[in-house]
Amino acid sequence: MMSEASHAPAALRYMPGFGNDFETEALPGALPQGMNSPQKVNYGLYGEQLSGTAFTAPGHQNERTWCYRIRPSVRHQGRFSRIDLPYWKSAPHVIDDVTSLGQYRWDPVPHGDAALTWLTGMRTMTTAGDVNTQTGMAAHIYLVTQSMRDAYFYSADSELLIVPQEGKLRFATELGIIDLAPQEIAIIPRGLVYRVEVLEGPARGFVCENYGQKFQLPGRGPIGANCMANKRDFKTPVAAFEDRDAPSTLTIKWCGQFHECKIGHSPLDVVAWHGNYAPVKYDLRTYCPVGAILFDHPDPSIFTVLTAPSGVEGTANIDFVLFRDRWMTMENTFRPPWYHKNVMSELMGNIHGQYDAKPQGFVPGGMSLHNCMLPHGPDREAFEKASNADLKPEKLENTMSFMFETRFPQHLTEFAAREAPLQDDYVDCWDGLERKFDGTPGVK
Numbered sequence: 001m002m003s004e005a006s007h008a009p010a011a012l013r014y015m016p017g018f019g020n021d022f023e024t025e026a027l028p029g030a031l032p033q034g035m036n037s038p039q040k041v042n043y044g045l046y047g048e049q050l051s052g053t054a055f056t057a058p059g060h061q062n063e064r065t066w067c068y069r070i071r072p073s074v075r076h077q078g079r080f081s082r083i084d085l086p087y088w089k090s091a092p093h094v095i096d097d098v099t100s101l102g103q104y105r106w107d108p109v110p111h112g113d114a115a116l117t118w119l120t121g122m123r124t125m126t127t128a129g130d131v132n133t134q135t136g137m138a139a140h141i142y143l144v145t146q147s148m149r150d151a152y153f154y155s156a157d158s159e160l161l162i163v164p165q166e167g168k169l170r171f172a173t174e175l176g177i178i179d180l181a182p183q184e185i186a187i188i189p190r191g192l193v194y195r196v197e198v199l200e201g202p203a204r205g206f207v208c209e210n211y212g213q214k215f216q217l218p219g220r221g222p223i224g225a226n227c228m229a230n231k232r233d234f235k236t237p238v239a240a241f242e243d244r245d246a247p248s249t250l251t252i253k254w255c256g257q258f259h260e261c262k263i264g265h266s267p268l269d270v271v272a273w274h275g276n277y278a279p280v281k282y283d284l285r286t287y288c289p290v291g292a293i294l295f296d297h298p299d300p301s302i303f304t305v306l307t308a309p310s311g312v313e314g315t316a317n318i319d320f321v322l323f324r325d326r327w328m329t330m331e332n333t334f335r336p337p338w339y340h341k342n343v344m345s346e347l348m349g350n351i352h353g354q355y356d357a358k359p360q361g362f363v364p365g366g367m368s369l370h371n372c373m374l375p376h377g378p379d380r381e382a383f384e385k386a387s388n389a390d391l392k393p394e395k396l397e398n399t400m401s402f403m404f405e406t407r408f409p410q411h412l413t414e415f416a417a418r419e420a421p422l423q424d425d426y427v428d429c430w431d432g433l434e435r436k437f438d439g440t441p442g443v444k
């Protein structure tokens with residue numbers, strides 16, 4: 001028997017908060033009250049727990065969600081067969097004849113003629129750490145033109161931080177629906193089943209695949225209780241379920257491999273849920289930047305939106321850092337980023353507009369990589385302009401770039417080194433930085 005019903009609200013609704021303990025039901029009375037596992041759940045639903053942290057993780061880190069669903073997940077799975085998604089790579093992935101040491105920059109990866117889904121359109125640029133030990137990350141570009149139909153996916157390896165640059169996508173997940181456009185981000189937790197639909201295509205964007213401990217909000221320290229990313233601006237969808245019987249496939253990413261199994265119904269059948277392990281979206285335009293208001297250029301960590309700890313205090317597995325429009329008011333200061341070498345590996349992407357350290361060549365949809373201890377900084381044009389500028393308060397407008405910064409060196413994939421539009425002349429952008437020193441004191 002075929003049945004089809006989607007119980008999604010007409011206009012998508014979201015609940016505010018980061019890491020909140022939410023409760024939501026798509027049918028009245030579907031959510032058990034006062035306990036998790038009643039002998040029988042209302043509507044004949046099955047109770048099931050999704051654990052995002054070890055059972056015994058400390059209280060402030062412990063994350064799990066109770067789902068009340070038409071069928072338990074174990075009915076979704078069965079005999080797995082291995083499939084190949086040749087462009088989606090996982091760490092460790094170090095290719096002998098690909099050199100990751102260097103300063104690299106890419107133009108936007110163009111859309112081709114082939115129809116690509118969220119799975120076939122994922123193009124890994126770099127990997128870092130080791131998926132098997134749940135450390136490190138991968139950075140991907142997605143190129144998506146086609147919705148997943150009767151097809152579902154989850155990653156046992158990672159949570160995905162999604163940063164759209166072009167087009168609009170819908171993430172129909174077990175716990176509700178998220179629509180996502182450029183200048184917004186979403187986090188899809190490890191283990192959560194979903195399908196990706198194209199609302200406006202073609203869609204392109206960046207993904208940070210986090211193998212390690214979950215993203216959290218950075219401590220604000222002396223900044224206090226407000227500014228940077230505020231909890232209420234994170235939005236988690238309300239429950240929405242599909243009661244749909246149709247021959248379908250479920251793909252699982254597991255230890256870097258992809259496996260597929262058949263299911264006879266939509267696994268997005270969670271009618272009600274409660275808990276704190278859930279997908280979330282965030283509008284980057286609500287990020288409140290705090291910066292230097294008299295002199296000097298602070299470390300970019302002041303712009304951290306989210307941080308994924310590595311176990312070494314203050315040394316993140318990944319920091320997600322945002323360079324958005326803001327005022328520059330520093331006096332007697334070289335205002336753009338300084339020249340530097342960093343023990344952390346910096347992968348940047350441009351979402352929109354122009355980046356102050358690289359007025360040319362780092363374009364929306366483009367990426368750059370400055371790996372562990374590789375020197376970089378403003379190009380010649382940015383240096384000359386900033387060192388001779390009249391330092392009035394100036395608003396940096398029409399700018400939104402980000403950085404995935406990891407403690408682990410990032411290794412290029414073959415795709416990044418050979419197929420993606422790598423700019424061979426990138427390093428030349430520093431060529432014209434000639435010597436100004438002539439042994440005599442004074443400003444040159």
Ligand SMILES: O=C(O)Cc1cc(O)ccc1O
Pocket residue numbers: 298299300336337338340346357370376377403
């Ligand atoms: O390299 C970059 O452009 C990112 C960056 C920005 C900044 O303001 C300070 C340091 C830094 O690495």
Ligand SMILES: [Fe+2]
Pocket residue numbers: 340342346370376
């Ligand atoms: Fe940098």
